[in-house]
Amino acid sequence: MHPEYILTLSCLDQRGIVHRVSGFLAEHGCNIIDSAQFGDPESRLFFMRVHFALEDAGIGEAALRASFTALCDAMQMTGQLHDAKVKPRVMLMVSKIGHCLNDLLFRYKSGLLPVEIPAIVSNHMDFYQLAASYNIPFHHLPLAAGAGDAAKLAQEARILDLIDTHQVDLVVLARYMQVLSPGLCAALKGRAINIHHSFLPSFKGARPYAQAHLRGVKLIGATAHFVTGDLDEGPIIEQDVERVDHAMSAETLAAIGRDVECVVLARAVKWFVEHRVLQNGDKTVVF
Structure with a gap:
């Protein structure tokens, strides 16, 4: 060979x-x-x-x-x-919603995602057992509600230390629900990917699927993009949608949305680690 x-x-x-x-x-x-x-x-x-x-x-x-x-x-x-034989090192970050984390870990363990995962970081303890089941170190870095700038910067300093210690190539925000500081966004430029539903900017804040249900939306989707200092506005890597209809409840919309988010994020991560994503200003070229 x-x-x-x-x-x-x-x-x-x-x-x-x-x-x-x-x-x-x-x-x-x-x-x-x-x-x-x-x-x-x-x-x-x-x-x-x-x-x-x-x-x-x-x-x-x-x-x-x-x-x-x-x-x-x-x-x-x-x-x-x-x-080509070197697997990029990916650090996963999550809060209290775990569908994207669970999906990425399954793909990693199954050999469908050619990466090494040296660390999982969370501001909550919800998924430490899931991390342990894959034999991946889990780092609990809590951030109290209403924490000041000093506490947030101290927590992010620990995140950067983990990135350096584990020689991380890519950080994936697998539904990590803390807004990253401008400094951390700059430090991770071009090597951090986020996922969110595609209702933005229409339905912001809590319970976006319930808001969408009340407005009778017919398409729901997800967007994976590079993280920048402009919240949820970084260069887009991948998107997808599913049709929905009037007979579906808000809970059904949310379930469909979770599936789309998993698929879109997995594609974006796979393309990144296969070196298929090149930045073109505020856009991307994906080969």
Whole structure:
């Protein structure tokens, strides 16, 4: 078996990018397994993802990475080279609603989600037994209702310490119901994903499905997006909807909504850890 890698890049659109990248791989004994690219006429940026195998045993990973860095510098590209066999490390955060956490853990244990989960963080104790059943350390970081800025920053400092200690690549807010501070959002830029129902901004606050039921909505859905300092407005990664009708109760709508949230979040996480998601300003490119 030859070692496999995933190359991702973005740069100003220009002639010859695909030619230069494919030529670089051929010169370094690499065989392309699959490739995708997109040129955005609005941002004038070009994006590319290439999955390839290094078939020349005489070329080591260090030499390949050094040459790729030189190519990025020469073409003014922002690029990354990922070892395809390395599973990204994901920290899950949850409060008192556990359907997304339970779904992600099942997919992880079943091998459907290629990640390592070194820690689960919560401001409540509700899911410590669930974490234990998967043999994953559970970190209870409580934050009292009405806690001041100092307490919140102290709690977030412990979150950052866990991220550093466990070398976390991605933080998933699996229905973590605390608003992150601007500082923590900045520290996690591009590596934190949130999930929420797609009623925003129409039905904010408590019991959104009950509010939607009273208004007779016909579509419910969910949105997974990158976390930013603008609450629930980060670059969208994935969305989905389900049709509902007048005969359904608010409880039925909420149950359907939970299923959609699980699926949408799982897709977003899987695409991220497979290095398929590239940010394009306030949007994303998903290969």
